[in-house]
Amino acid sequence: MEEPSVRIVIVEDDKVIREGYRFLIGEKQGYQVINTYSTAEQAIKKLNEDNPDLVMLDVGLPGISGIEAIPKIKSILPQVLILICTVHDTEEIIFRALANGASGYLTKNSSAVKIMESIREIMQGGASMSANVAQLVIRSFQRNSHSPLSRRETQILEEIAKGKNRRVIADELFIDNETVKSHIKNIYAKLNVHSKADAIRTAKENKLI
Amino acid sequence: MEEPSVRIVIVEDDKVIREGYRFLIGEKQGYQVINTYSTAEQAIKKLNEDNPDLVMLDVGLPGISGIEAIPKIKSILPQVLILICTVHDTEEIIFRALANGASGYLTKNSSAVKIMESIREIMQGGASMSANVAQLVIRSFQRNSHSPLSRRETQILEEIAKGKNRRVIADELFIDNETVKSHIKNIYAKLNVHSKADAIRTAKENKLI
DNA sequence: TATAAATCCCCCACAAGGGGGGAGTTTCTT
DNA sequence: AAGAAACTCCCCCCTTGTGGGGGATTTATA
Numbered sequence: 001m002e003e004p005s006v007r008i009v010i011v012e013d014d015k016v017i018r019e020g021y022r023f024l025i026g027e028k029q030g031y032q033v034i035n036t037y038s039t040a041e042q043a044i045k046k047l048n049e050d051n052p053d054l055v056m057l058d059v060g061l062p063g064i065s066g067i068e069a070i071p072k073i074k075s076i077l078p079q080v081l082i083l084i085c086t087v088h089d090t091e092e093i094i095f096r097a098l099a100n101g102a103s104g105y106l107t108k109n110s111s112a113v114k115i116m117e118s119i120r121e122i123m124q125g126g127a128s129m130s131a132n133v134a135q136l137v138i139r140s141f142q143r144n145s146h147s148p149l150s151r152r153e154t155q156i157l158e159e160i161a162k163g164k165n166r167r168v169i170a171d172e173l174f175i176d177n178e179t180v181k182s183h184i185k186n187i188y189a190k191l192n193v194h195s196k197a198d199a200i201r202t203a204k205e206n207k208l209i
Numbered sequence: 210m211e212e213p214s215v216r217i218v219i220v221e222d223d224k225v226i227r228e229g230y231r232f233l234i235g236e237k238q239g240y241q242v243i244n245t246y247s248t249a250e251q252a253i254k255k256l257n258e259d260n261p262d263l264v265m266l267d268v269g270l271p272g273i274s275g276i277e278a279i280p281k282i283k284s285i286l287p288q289v290l291i292l293i294c295t296v297h298d299t300e301e302i303i304f305r306a307l308a309n310g311a312s313g314y315l316t317k318n319s320s321a322v323k324i325m326e327s328i329r330e331i332m333q334g335g336a337s338m339s340a341n342v343a344q345l346v347i348r349s350f351q352r353n354s355h356s357p358l359s360r361r362e363t364q365i366l367e368e369i370a371k372g373k374n375r376r377v378i379a380d381e382l383f384i385d386n387e388t389v390k391s392h393i394k395n396i397y398a399k400l401n402v403h404s405k406a407d408a409i410r411t412a413k414e415n416k417l418i
Numbered sequence: 419t420a421t422a423a424a425t426c427c428c429c430c431a432c433a434a435g436g437g438g439g440g441a442g443t444t445t446c447t448t
Numbered sequence: 449a450a451g452a453a454a455c456t457c458c459c460c461c462c463t464t465g466t467g468g469g470g471g472a473t474t475t476a477t478a
Contacts, residue, residue, distance in 0.1 A: 141307040163404075165465060166465075375435080397437095
């Protein structure tokens, strides 16, 4: 039986890189580059007729950025998969791209092999990140191991961060209202703050919760 | 100049897989398998003399699990890198492994090439995940795009979830106290809840914030 | 034998929360 | 042009929660 090839659209403002991608992908069996664009606006305008399976997207585009383009593209073609290929590797940009619906994030030092591997993984329903991106993402999961807070204090601060009040926390932990209050007093002293909001902010900044 | 080879310890209870890894890695230039163990306890006991750069760790070990072993290993050798290789791919296990300090997470269908690539990426200071793991991780970043909440409501609920009170939120958004209160009333109505804590819980469960 | 952690107790004053009502404007969609 | 959402602001009410002050006891850990 005939395997339909994967339809790919490339959005990249640098002509050399754009043509590089086109050449790289175009010569591979089972993949075809439908069109390439230098701005997200142009790509979005032609999205319905191009009808791609996957869009390779740069972040630093003139006009609307790749990040902002993601939800617009997804609203037109909800099933389309997005692979970000860019030089930008700041935490904020990466997280915004992933939160907006990207399935992959490669920084531009990625080899041709790595790019094709990512496209394959994404088309098979997975996701893909280059090593430096994966590291940032993983780091966002990790706690500070030198927390000044005790186990109980950390636990209680986590519940506070969920918006629970002292009464509820006390009930859930099978301890007294006053005990929770004491813990909170100690938390505030250790973090040098004087309110819930400040405690939560400080704790999150230092990855204590 | 002489490049020292990467010292690797393997912890895996299945003998076939364990020896498979040992063979796979042992034949590669620049990598040496110092020791292999079938339990985390044994590996931890010998950690100081083995002095590995990287530990390949299974999750489903007899005795203490791979997940629980991570902080214990890190407390003995803080610089050691951890690569999880396992069949387990539930969200909870993956997140706990990454939160505990793993630098990589491969599910066991990973090819030999992929395993070596991961080890290389991790040793170079990056991180690595197989496609299915990356997908779960990325999905955890993504919002529900069909939120019943308006932009403003979502924004305000996010601030509430940071522990801020109405007064502070009003000031930061340059709107009146009463306006914030109205938004909160509407949020509660839409989410069918009657308190901060319930609103935060419901919103998080449905990935509205 | 200190020190930290976890538990519990009392006081007080003020801030904050939640429910009820209504009403004006803008902005977007049909 | 009509209607619906969204965003803004105002009043009433009473209950609950919060933060700061001062303690105490027990257990475990260094």
